[in-house]
Amino acid sequence: MANTQAMCTSFKGELLTGTHNFGTGVVRASTATDTFKAALYLATATINASTTAYTATGEVSGTGYSAGGVTVTFGTAPSTSGTTAFVTPSASITYSSVTLSTAFDCVLIYNSTQSNKAVSVHTFGSQTVTAGTFTLTMPTNDASTGLIRLA
């Protein structure tokens, strides 16, 4: 037998379910999944790894779009495979019947249950929508392509 230095895979998965707390945490009302939302940002905005929470600055606006965006469905619990923990929304993110005339290229996923704290930023080719639907389809939920991974 031999010992191997590692970040435990179970720990990575438990980070995605709020099990561990090394600092000052938050009091949870229940063990239920938090509510996550997805907001769209203009191509001229500055949303990146330094973003700590949802902001209205730089967010798209237009007919049919509500500030703060739409709710993201995480119907499948975080999982692990190999040494990677991962989680992916279980449904596409859809903005229906919107007109977004100014180019946008970014979606911020954030935790609306926990003071709108930022989770992840995803960019794509710049788009506009006219009296139409904008749909973001998620990648396969696995250790290689899951939307959010701790490898």
Add this chain to the structure above:
Amino acid sequence: MMITTTKGDMDESLLQKSVGSTESDKEIISWVEYRLDDELVHRSVHVVLKQNVAADGVAAAIG
């Protein structure tokens, strides 16, 4: 088929339709546009994300 447009719901036969798509390492983007007399009255976009956001978990050596 009725299409939602900036001028209200219109029958598709009255509109000029164009579609397109691009693919990169990050995503596949496809769109459909409808025009009425060269005026854009509908544009929908579908983005299929291919790349994810990953963070490395590292346990540092002690000492």
